[in-house]
Amino acid sequence: MNYIENTQENSIIIENKKISFDIENQKVFITSFDIAEVFEKQHKHILRDIQALPDDDFRKSNFGLSNEVRKHGLFEKNSKYYKITKDGFCLLAMGFTGEKAYKWKILFIEAFNKIEQNLRSKMFELASLKKDYEYQMQKDSTKLNVIEQKINTLINHIQKQKNFQEKIQELQEERLDLKDQIINLQSEIIAKGTKIKIDHSKNTLTPSEEKMILSFLKEGKSVEEISKIMNKARTIIKKLSRYTNYSHLSYIKELKELKN
Structure with a gap:
């Protein structure tokens, strides 16, 4: 009898039942509904076994209480269930005995391992991409700083040249003004010395x-x-x-x- 066949990346088929694995906060989990269906148990008994566990950190980390609306006959009902991690499944399935239960537990654990490995690979790939992105951003930022420094240096150089040219122009104008003043002074000296009236x-x-x-x-x-x-x-x-x-x-x- 074939117990498993690969369908989508995060799901398996056991006894013609499709079991989907979900990922939340980097954790892979199945639901208590899935376990009850595959191991042919009533869901209320699965809930009972989980609630009988000690209310400690392990239970809180590996059995997440949730609820969803499910159809019961002609009616829909808000049903309580648990999201169960691989560690939680291994603990809960310890009490499931028999040849079929043994094979199903192995299939579940193998599926958990495969999906967790895929998740780790994706996380590693994302971390690598993030690292490359940050490196490139730092590299581009360094290049930009160098370019900005060169631009500022060029602007300062141009400004200094402009100021220098303006200073030269001012000095030339002052030189010409001084020349006029000297001419006027010479005229006054000559006028005083010769007592000749100068034409102003x-x-x-x-x-x-x-x-x-x-x-x-x-x-x-x-x-x-x-x-x-x-x-x-x-x-x-x-x-x-x-x-x-x-x-x-x-x-x-x-x-x-x-x-x-």
Whole structure:
């Protein structure tokens, strides 16, 4: 007589009865309904034998009380049952005797072992995948940190170059301003030494000259270009250039302050 045949991965056939093994919290178990059916016992007697066991940690770990709705004749009833692990089954089945019971116990234990082995393999595979994933994430994170450091270094380098160019421009403008001041100072010294009246027309502007300079500035001409065209000092043209973007009223007010 054939007592077992493989069907799905987590089930066996015993005496034409399909017994399904469930997995919960990494534990494999069958139900007290399955045991009663295979070993040809009344379910209430299986419940009685389980409840007669000491109420200790072993029983709590290997016999999980549960319930489900089952059909009894024409009616449905909420029935109590136990989820039983391999250790729980071995303890409970000790009292089952006879040749058939012996063979069925072996089939149950072999099925438990096979399913538990499959479960361990899957858990190992999952752990390995998790480890590979964490390693790859760490590797990618390290690469990302290196890239970010390179980007920050490049940004700092560009900023330093920009600041350096701006500083050079400032120094060049200061140099030209200083040159104008030296020229003016030399003119004053000469005037005092020779008592000759110096023409300060280069440092003063008439309203028409102011208007013309502002027009040149709006056209985009540089201070140096306007200085040559108008024959005026760069200093006064540079001061006037601040007002090209102001409104008309603001310009008049600032211009008066400049003259004063």
